[in-house]
Amino acid sequence: MQNLMYGQITRALIGSTALLFICMTVQADEMSTAQFNYIMHCQGCHLADGAATPDKVPALKQEIGRFLHVEGGREFLIRVPGTSQSALTDEQVAGVLNWILENFSPGELPADFIPYTTEEITRHRQPLANVTAVRMDLMAQIEIMGTNTVLE
Secondary structure (H helix, E strand, C coil): CHHHHHHHHHHHHHHHHHHHHHHHHHHHHHCCHHHHHHHHHCHHHHCCCCCCECCCECCCCCCHHHHHHCCCHHHHHHHCHHHHCCCCCHHHHHHHHHHHHHHHCHHHCCCCCCCCCHHHHHHHCCCCCCHHHHHHHHHHHHHHCCCCCCCC
16 A cells, blocks of 8 residues: 555655656747746846845846946956856857846847857856945946946
């Protein structure tokens, strides 16, 4: 009797795992690879909508595009630890950064925005030693340039 129950439970677990895998595959096929990579590698900290986690994680939504207006800002987005140390390939990082910028901060992008390339990611993908100091300097530059909001 116990072996029969064990077999039924095992089959149910295998079946539900297979069903979950199929559902995830179908969902992944319906979204872009970059969006899927954002969900899998970034959303845990930056949330589904790119909002901030106060005092922990800065907002992406309506903010991240501002970095592209100042010298060093473009490279900064490649060099922050979550980007530079992610398990994603350089090509995937370029895709995710472009997806984030185009979906969370399109109104803040420069008029002449050029999407990130794999080669650019490869060239600049070294972690920053002092992320906070570099970020504060860039935010000061952004404020001086007259953008509407100061990044959180």
